[in-house]
Amino acid sequence: MEKNDLLYQVALTLIEGIGPVQARQLAEHFGDAASVFKARKKELDIIEGIGEIRARQVKKFQDFKRAEEEIIFCEKHHIQPLFITEKNYPQRLLHCYDAPALLYYRGNADLSSSKIISIIGTRNNTPYGKQVTEQLVAGLQSHNILIVSGLAFGIDAIAHKASLQNNIPTIGVLAHGLDAMYPPQHKPLAKEMLLNGGLLTEFRKDTKPDKHNFPRRNRIVAGMSDATIVIETAIKGGSMITAELAAAYNRDVFAVPGKLTDTKSAGCLQLIRDNKAVVFTDAEQFVEAMGWQRKKISPKKQRELFIDLTDNEKIIVNILKEKGTVPIDDIYLKSGLSSSAVASAILNLELQNVVSVLPGKMYQLT
Numbered sequence: 114m115e116k117n118d119l120l121y122q123v124a125l126t127l128i129e130g131i132g133p134v135q136a137r138q139l140a141e142h143f144g145d146a147a148s149v150f151k152a153r154k155k156e157l158d159i160i161e162g163i164g165e166i167r168a169r170q171v172k173k174f175q176d177f178k179r180a181e182e183e184i185i186f187c188e189k190h191h192i193q194p195l196f197i198t199e200k201n202y203p204q205r206l207l208h209c210y211d212a213p214a215l216l217y218y219r220g221n222a223d224l225s226s227s228k229i230i231s232i233i234g235t236r237n238n239t240p241y242g243k244q245v246t247e248q249l250v251a252g253l254q255s256h257n258i259l260i261v262s263g264l265a266f267g268i269d270a271i272a273h274k275a276s277l278q279n280n281i282p283t284i285g286v287l288a289h290g291l292d293a294m295y296p297p298q299h300k301p302l303a304k305e306m307l308l309n310g311g312l313l314t315e316f317r318k319d320t321k322p323d324k325h326n327f328p329r330r331n332r333i334v335a336g337m338s339d340a341t342i343v344i345e346t347a348i349k350g351g352s353m354i355t356a357e358l359a360a361a362y363n364r365d366v367f368a369v370p371g372k373l374t375d376t377k378s379a380g381c382l383q384l385i386r387d388n389k390a391v392v393f394t395d396a397e398q399f400v401e402a403m404g405w406q407r408k409k410i411s412p413k414k415q416r417e418l419f420i421d422l423t424d425n426e427k428i429i430v431n432i433l434k435e436k437g438t439v440p441i442d443d444i445y446l447k448s449g450l451s452s453s454a455v456a457s458a459i460l461n462l463e464l465q466n467v468v469s470v471l472p473g474k475m476y477q478l479t
Contacts, residue, residue: 121146122196123180126215126317130170133315136214137197138162139171146196150174186318192291193218205229208442209336209362213315216333217291220311222282224337226259227436228405231334231359233352234268234344235377242345242377243271245369249342250275252396256405261286261338263330263351264299264312268344277305286337287314288322288330295322328354335359339440339475340403342393343368346380353380360389365403365472367393404438404471422467425450425458433468433478441474 125136125146139149142160157168187194195202195216203224206212234242246268260276262269264285276283285306291314294300303312331351335341335358346352359366368390371378384390393399400406422430428448433439445455462468469479
């Protein structure tokens, strides 16, 4: 990426009145961030959701020095800025309408790994919550999974620590800039995570962990994962927000049942009662529910599948042959076909018993 491109990408996120939705809209409309700033006001005016006021804010923006300072900070601390149009941007987030236009990332994990889950819960966990979290993570060790959480006290930190102990890459999503750590007690844990995982945020340096930043952080935790597992939570709190967001993004949600009298299990029980979450019992049950335990068919059988397939069907079969189990969103991305073409091809493949559908709109070869 050219440094000049990055300058405009950062600048786009600095414009007053332009949030993630509008920033993405502008970048997609004009093709790149630089073209947004070069556009005439009347070209900006007519874009739905932008209008005259936001167009005026774009045209009067001059604070490129602030964007330059952010870039210098990133270079100094080996931070990767990830704009929404780049291939290293977390691909699952692309299907969330309010995805951040720009992310800041330090680490070595693949943010679009084939299997990503988020593990979340209360900051004031019980011994039961700690035990369940540690058993869950240990049970996932052999499944090539990336574990995401919010690096908060309680269940988040337990999940990150257990991941590192089991040599599972883990990502901490932050509600502040990468120039600080909140809570500060987690600085050693964060440093360890950089060696097997990383830290991710949409917030620039000098951004404090203000209360309103946490729901924004939670949407990233929910959106970049295939499934969210809620260990313990009260009826109100950040974990419930994350679970609701995950459900809204059409992600699978699991919740650990607890005692009826335990307030820290009340949120989990409510999610289960309202059919917003599947009951979580153990790692084996979870992996089976996600369809991650199915065996791949033999190469010989795969070759036989191509006899009577259309070109579009062959494209989809090739994707599944290479990746194994694939979410429908990834099929849209990797195939390059229109949504209607994908839907038609998949339907025909299902009717021919070539492809089977799994929970969470995941597909694999039969």
